[in-house]
Amino acid sequence: MNSSRTYAYLRASTDEQNADRARNQLLEFATLHGIGISAFFVENESGASLYRPELMRLLDVAQKGDVLLVEQVDRLSRLDARNWETLTTMIKGKGIRVVALDLPTSQMMLKPGDEFTDRMMQAINGMMLDMLAAISRKDYEDRRRRQAQGIEQAKAAGKFKGRQVDNGLHERVLKLRAAGMSYTEIQQTTNVARSTISRILKSQSPE
Structure with a gap:
């Protein structure tokens, strides 16, 4: 009998965003695959930061064999290489399985098989996670660079007013x-x- 639990992690990178859409998608995914979500961990923090209170709380609660479920890999990480390695070391050290809706190979981790198959899938999934995490980081850096360029251009044109108060x-x-x-x-x-x-x-x- 499989006693593992599934914990969903939802992250919105800005205060204006909310996680309702992602929550619904994860619930639909869980229903489709016949699994229950034991708890949702939700926070508004940047994926470029390693220390996110709710993510750290999830990792503290989760046990070996449990699933960390995310909508997309970039919800889990926009970290640089060093911090991504730190995070993956924490995840692997606890024996947690990462499953992402945008990473089909990870979804095979929901139903553990024999030891050989599990090890093969873990290796494949690890490589795919590393690749998507690197892409997410590049997208983050590219977006920040474009934003900085836009601000400089706006300043030069005398149109930059800074972030407006909500x-x-x-x-x-x-x-x-x-x-x-x-x-x-x-x-x-x-x-x-x-x-x-x-x-x-x-x-x-x-x-």
Whole structure:
């Protein structure tokens, strides 16, 4: 009897994004493959950062043979080579199986077979994960470079105004805090990063 569990990891890279679409896709995938999702770990953090609280919590909870389920590999990583190696070492060290909807070979890991087949699939899956992680990192770096170039061009043209404040979000966070909600409760309600919540609250504190 297979006692392994499946943990879904959802990451939105900006405060404006939400994980509802990805959550629905993972639920549909789980239903299609006859598996249950034991828990969802959701956060608004950059995939270029190794230390993401919810990802680290998932890795701490998961046991050998459990599945880490993601919509796309870039939801798990936009890390540079050194940090990606650190993350994969952590995952392999715990014996966790990574399954991504955009990586068909990984989906074969849902139903472990004999030892030889499992080792072969782990090797193939590892290579494919490395490749997609490298592509995700390059896409991240290319996007940042284009963004920086666009900002420089806008500055040169006198059109750059910087990042605009989301007044609606600020108002919601302040009202929720005034109502007595904790940082965690506000994060769950607004689906924004704790760092953003802290920044908004500090901006309203007296000097």
